[in-house]
Amino acid sequence: MASHYEAPIREPLVTGEKSYHDVTVDVAAPVEGRANKQWWIVFSIALVAFLWGLGCIIYTISTGIGVWGLNKTIGWAWDITNFVWWVGIGHAGTLISAVLLLFRQKWRMAVNRSAEAMTIFSVVQAGLFPIIHMGRPWLAYWVLPIPNQFGSLWVNFNSPLLWDVFAISTYLSVSLVFWWTGLLPDFAMLRDRAVKPFQKKIYSLLSFGWSGRAKDWQRFEEVSLVLAGLATPLVLSVHTIVSFDFATSVIPGWHSTIYPPYFVAGAIFSGFAMVLTLLIIMRKVSNLENYITRAHIEYMNKVILLTGGIVSVAYITEFFIAWYSGSNYEDYTYLSIGAATGPYWWAFWALIICNFVVPQTLWIKKLRRNFMWSFIVSIVINIGMWFERFDIIVINLSKGHLPSSWSMFSPTFVDVGIFLGTIGFFFVLFLLYARTFPVIAQAEVKTILKSSGERYKRLREEGNSLAGTAADHRTSDIAEVSKKTSSESIKIDAEKQAQLLASLGVHDDEDEADDLKKINGIGPVMEKTLNQIGIYKYEQVSKMSEKEYNLLDEITGAFPGRAQRDDWAGQAKNLIN
Template sequence: MHKEAEIRDPLILGNKTYHDISKDIAKPVEGKANKYWWILFSLSLVLFIWGVLCIAYTIGTGIGAWGLNKTVGWAWDITNFVWWIGIGHAGTLISAVLLLFRQKWRMSINRSAEAMTIFAVVQAALFPLIHMGRPWLAYYVFPIPNQFGSLWMNFNSPLIWDVFAISTYFSVSVVFWYIGLIPDFAMIRDRMSATISPMKKKLYSLLSFGWSGKAKHWQRFEEVSLVLAGLATPLVFSVHSIVSMDFATSIVPGWHTTIFPPYFVLGALFSGFAMVETLLIIMRKVVSLESYITIKHIEYMNVIIILTGSLVGTAYMTELFMSWYSGVEFEQYAFLNRATGPYWWAYAIMMTCNVLTPQLYWIKSIRTSFVATFVISIFINIGMWFERFVIIVTSLHRDYLPSAWTMFSPTFIDIGIFLGTIGFFFTLFLLYSRTFPVIAQAELKSILKSSGSEYKNKK
């Protein structure tokens, strides 16, 4: 059995038994949705539909519907793409890296964090797809034998690396998520009555792949989870490194920096944890999981946010220093222009939200408050969006010839598509929270005796 120091705070509150855990986690699936769920769901659905209309308009008329121009050829779309991909990273970090480190607190949150990863990657993938202008030709990015004189894509290009990285990341995340879901679907299947809800019982039987929980199966399950975690860990680091190379391998001042891969990965983890907090603080209330997602979980995540936030701050400073130290006029101007040029306000938002706000977590009362955490997590989400905006737009809008200098402003279509992806994301997440076991209950049961408050008090 697991042993744990007695002074560690419990991770499961209340006097829970194994059966209570099954009951609590099956409740959102078995019960009816409450008022808050319907309000949030309707709002998300409206945003989603609005986004679909904006996407349809863009595809119908062309990319001219966006605020892009000849100088700023990448702006909102790629900002949104990098933002969403970054958000996805926390899910894999929680489920894979924390599994390798045997962190028990991951168990209450890994399922939802992985769901967030998958839904965020879906949003991210939309943007390059729409930006192609002719999304029905998207299969050109894959090495498919063809009759155009055998026209292949270029494997030297970071954009193609990105295609491979993101497809692999998405599919491996789905598999990792589903392997863990099978025993939990089986739990829900076995709770369903064949007479009262035969359709649901059938559906969950189908989803649970006939899992029965044999000793040999559990042994393989543990090994497969461990190996998948080991594979997903370098994968998650590679994905955002490759995203950063989309910029770093170019020769645009402000993009062409070697610090980009670690800087992007840290930024991704930073923003991802903020989004996990935003979602979980809402979810623990909406589907009553207060005993499982405790302030201790939030505090652990806040500690990671201080670390990654400070490292991101260090990366900003390093960038500034290196541009000065390089002695290259263009490089120096790019950074001076970021901080003091026409987009100074975006730079100021980025600095305030990403560097200053997370430092508040050094204060224990802020770190252990749901309200404060929720507010700060929103700030970080906004700050990290602006970070990508600053990197992309301010580097492009001052082109090599001053005659090409310009500004970027989004059209309502740009804004509409972004809001649409937020709507789509929350629609998926809300549907998930009502149909899936939102906590990895099988794993959670295995730590009840070492980390449950009742068992801790007995000792």
């Protein structure tokens, strides 16, 4: 059908000879199978890191923030660095599912589920830091504008820190419902495949009773589109507001109008890097090579190249303006305090090399289509983006306007422990997700299978119609299916069968059976039923009269009076001749 047309020049997004049923099986396989040894090893490591981090958090809260390496000059360091890093990573998921949906990018369908999972898990990590930093996390609800016992003491709505509370909680909750709504049909698929009663129960619960009615799908698509429209400005607003935490302050280096666009681009940059890191592993481990293809990696690398370019231009702009403006204040930000040459030269150059230099290799097509290189670059970018936040926060704070209070920052084991703990927590969540959730939005992939699947593109090129091509012999072997229904729905009365066959004549040789479907009114199901009774030949049908018709109706119980009305006997006679 023309509706499935896609330009042949476009690379297929689903490779291999896939039917709809194949998509189901491939997506369900990691959930239905058992975890292998590597999974348990990685999971154990992540769990240990998480527990270590938990210990550090408990130590911090029970002893005080003094266990961190903060000092009078640098009052914000790893905590806020990690917070911004994790929030930034959490930007790719919504970008993929929302912005790319609005741009009708079909390749997002293979990666959006995992990217959104990553978003939610990393925003959870991010949220931990401000809460821990509060010192008394059990009072975290004080950030909400609730009536309280201190008279009319409200939170300060002029503060970007409070805007953050609203932005991040809106972002987290909206991403969560967006993710979950998309998951419903896929949970339903797992539910309907589940064999064990426990799994059936769990997936029934998770799928909210999704039944896949046409009206549900119509609403589903509209809801997805509107959520995408809402989430697109939302995702841009979140990191904009995070950047306000710095940009609205008066610290040199932070007080900068370039921050919002620069932070947003950086967030997408780092988020895509993390998606690549995760998916390059996942496609191998979960055998999803046919869905997350080289083309997908290349598309993501192109986004990285673009956003990395924006980030690089922002770096250059900051330096150029520092020099060109001749303003002492601007100059002080980067040049005269020696960001690149001072004691933090290593952090500065780590940033430049990781975020600016290394990603430029992706201009080369061979490299951006190479899995190994993409994986290395994604790790490098993750590191670089952590250093970007560290540089912004620590370098700028280390040299304030008062030289006597200049200072350096060195993290304690608690700082390091909490950071590693959040990485562990993130991977614990992601690994559990990879074994229990449908990691690819299979319902959505099925919608593009005929337009972008390798097999269907080829069939279309050969000028074939695609109608009926996505059926799978395992689920729709017609004879198989009909036999099942006929044996289920019809219990043949032996006595009546004998009577019927007595008058029609017995013919047991199935191989010489006529195609009874040629008789108007006999479909594949009825033909199977007739065969089951022992009617194979036109000759037998042609002998039917009112008595036999009635007997047949009594046996089959379905469609009474139909055979007579259609005059099967008359038709059969014509077919013999």
